[in-house]
Amino acid sequence: MIVDRCRMCLGGVDKVFSLTPTPIANGFTKQPEPYAVRFPLDLTRCRGCGHIQLGYAVPGSVLFKDYKYRTPEAERKRLAEQAIHLSVKYKHALGIDKVKVVEIGGNNGIFTDELNKVGFWSVCIDPAAQESGLPKWFTSKTALTLRDLFGRVKLIVANNVFSHVDDLRNVMLGIDRLLDDDGAVVFEVQYLPDLVAGGRFDMIYHEHKDYHTLKPWGRLLRKYGFGITEVEYLDVHGGSIRVHFRRGPSIDHDEPSVNWQAFAQRVEDEKNRVKALLDASGEQIVAYGATAKACTLIHHFGLQKRIAYCVDYTPEKQGLYIPGTAIKILPVETLTQSKSSKVIFLTAWNYASEIRAKHRDLEFVVPFEKEERLAA
Ligand code: JHZ
Numbered sequence: 001m002i003v004d005r006c007r008m009c010l011g012g013v014d015k016v017f018s019l020t021p022t023p024i025a026n027g028f029t030k031q032p033e034p035y036a037v038r039f040p041l042d043l044t045r046c047r048g049c050g051h052i053q054l055g056y057a058v059p060g061s062v063l064f065k066d067y068k069y070r071t072p073e074a075e076r077k078r079l080a081e082q083a084i085h086l087s088v089k090y091k092h093a094l095g096i097d098k099v100k101v102v103e104i105g106g107n108n109g110i111f112t113d114e115l116n117k118v119g120f121w122s123v124c125i126d127p128a129a130q131e132s133g134l135p136k137w138f139t140s141k142t143a144l145t146l147r148d149l150f151g152r153v154k155l156i157v158a159n160n161v162f163s164h165v166d167d168l169r170n171v172m173l174g175i176d177r178l179l180d181d182d183g184a185v186v187f188e189v190q191y192l193p194d195l196v197a198g199g200r201f202d203m204i205y206h207e208h209k210d211y212h213t214l215k216p217w218g219r220l221l222r223k224y225g226f227g228i229t230e231v232e233y234l235d236v237h238g239g240s241i242r243v244h245f246r247r248g249p250s251i252d253h254d255e256p257s258v259n260w261q262a263f264a265q266r267v268e269d270e271k272n273r274v275k276a277l278l279d280a281s282g283e284q285i286v287a288y289g290a291t292a293k294a295c296t297l298i299h300h301f302g303l304q305k306r307i308a309y310c311v312d313y314t315p316e317k318q319g320l321y322i323p324g325t326a327i328k329i330l331p332v333e334t335l336t337q338s339k340s341s342k343v344i345f346l347t348a349w350n351y352a353s354e355i356r357a358k359h360r361d362l363e364f365v366v367p368f369e370k371e372e373r374l375a376a
């Protein structure tokens with residue numbers, strides 16, 4: 001579906017950036033499907049509010065039909081810290097025991113688990129939720145169901161979900177219905193200026209319909225009577241923001257503007273750098289991490305035929321294939337069992353230090369690493 005109106009303000013949009021069309025990133029297939037259908041992967045900019053978004057949207061009912069992503073256990077520590085952070089900020093400030101929290105898009109419930117451990121009373125709503133919560137989309141309608149069940153809540157949290165929803169304005173309406181008068185909302189999203197600064201184009205895939213900056217958010221929230229009260233900058237997924245908002249006015253934020261031409265050149269340079277490194281090694285190439293990012297990376301760099309297989313510790317992904325390729329996903333132990341010398345293409349670069357520590361004997365090619373090394 002072509003998106004010709006801004007998802008935040010309904011303004012007109014112009015194309016600013018294009019990648020190679022890809023299949024749906026989390027649409028792992030049971031058989032190799034090198035000719036799987038591809039969808040355009042273009043970004044547009046709103047003429048009204050400046051919001052950056054996908055020019056072509058695959059509906060959530062297709063994207064999340066058979067969704068294999070599970071929040072990795074590796075995230076638990078960070079989420080536990082976030083739970084403590086929120087408890088200091090909100091639980092004590094409100095002075096109530098068992099502050100009610102709804103998490104939008106909680107997946108397998110790791111975060112609600114951690115929130116409950118620090119004394120919140122929390123529940124999540126997510127079509128992928130099983131025992132962890134309500135298996136539904138959060139909409140203005142299901143917000144009413146939640147309100148009937150639990151009353152209005154003091155805190156709503158949403159980590160990496162506001163890029164994924166079909167109708168962002170309807171979600172805002174739902175929040176307005178569910179949130180108590182003095183309640184707060186805290187959400188995390190990947191931050192576009194960081195994505196661009198790091199050249200990390202592989203964060204662009206169909207699941208991510210929106211690419212966030214603060215000004216368009218301020219405008220959207222104002223329409224629903226909300227305002228941003230605080231922004232935290234996080235070193236997660238190549239750079240993210242944690243935004244706090246509540247009913248009332250917004251505080252202003254300065255942020256860098258994006259030079260799309262320079263970004264396109266950066267992506268091209270990275271493609272050449274990675275391909276040269278892989279070619280120079282002359283060994284078997286194994287991708288590490290059947291990430292959503294891997295789909296964009298492999299298709300845009302044209303590595304479909306260069307990668308022998310992929311390893312990932314998620315049981316639901318093992319035995320399946322990276323979308324649009326014949327690259328099979330195998331357990332991580334395959335790496336140590338097979339004796340042939342190999343170079344690892346780290347498609348889960350966001351867990352680089354952790355994964356490197358587990359495999360000190362292996363040689364890694366890490367996308368976007370140059371920038372990190374320079375910064376270090
Ligand atoms: P990971 C997903 O992106 C999709 P992905 C989604 N759209 C989103 O917004 C972001 O997350 C937040 C594996 N692994 O988290 C597990 C190992 O095998 O970077 C995962 O399959 N061994 C919702 O898919 C993958 O790597 C390990 O030691 O890009 C990591 O996926 C570790 C640490 C991970 O998300």
Ligand code: ZN
Pocket residue numbers: 006007008009010011046047048049050051216
């Ligand atoms: Zn707009």
